[in-house]
Amino acid sequence: MANTSRPARLITHPTHSYHALVLTAAGDNTFLCDGCRCHGSGLCYRCARCDFNLHEHCATCPPTLPSFAHPQHALTLEPFPDGGGSSRDAAPRDCDLCRGPIKGMSYRCRPCGFHLHPTCALLPPAAAGSAFHPEHVLALVPAAPRPCSACGKECVVWRYRCDPCRIDLHPGCLHAAKSAVVVARPTRRTAMRFGIELGRRFRIGATLTVDRPKVN
Ligand SMILES: [Zn+2]
Ligand SMILES: [Zn+2]
Ligand SMILES: [Zn+2]
Ligand SMILES: [Zn+2]
Ligand SMILES: [Zn+2]
Ligand SMILES: [Zn+2]
DSSP, X not given: XXXXXXXXXXXXXXXXXXXXXXXXXXXXXXXXXXXXXXXXXXXXXXXXXXXXEEEHHHHHOOSEEOOTTSTTXXXXXXXSOTTSSSOTTOOOOBOXXXXXXXXXXXXEETTTTEEEOHHHHTOOSEEOOOSSOTTSOEEEXXXXXXXXXTTOSEEOSEEEEETTXXXXXXXXXXXXXXXXXXXXXXXXXXXXXXXXXXXXXHHTTOOOOOOOOOOO
């Protein structure tokens, strides 16, 4: 079914309350999103006067969001990152899904200390039609560190997985070309980090399904 809802041409946003933002096609040019501080391409909401840009989804994402990655509580969109305030524990955080640093807007559950990039909060729990593994639907799941089947770099916690085929993919590698296959081994450092991660998640009462490594 075709999506008939068109994005609004003009919006206002709490991260740039001075001027209205205009829906603009950035084309192939990448822009830095001033909301999440990640790069983007395609449609953006822009204030040309201030050279201020927002991903379309960062400009229009809802103030609260349920997430399968943190089913206990709804997540709240916060327009600014931690770290700028006077509070001692307001250190910059990594995204709990992709482990990348959060430099701008994020979805948070403050009581649990759970943080997601807006882009990561919108990842679907299942993905069909992966260019790398088109045969099956891949599920976004947390598991023990394992190299990405496409780029060879470690999938630390969350990854798109096809269990029967033993395929693990970073969200960004779902559509990687198959020729890019690299084999790498998990490092001890990330295995330890995962142990810490597990402990933290169990303390906050989350459930986490982890594949036990096969012992040969
Ligand atoms: Zn953004
Ligand atoms: Zn402006
Ligand atoms: Zn993320
Ligand atoms: Zn929570
Ligand atoms: Zn990858
Ligand atoms: Zn498969």
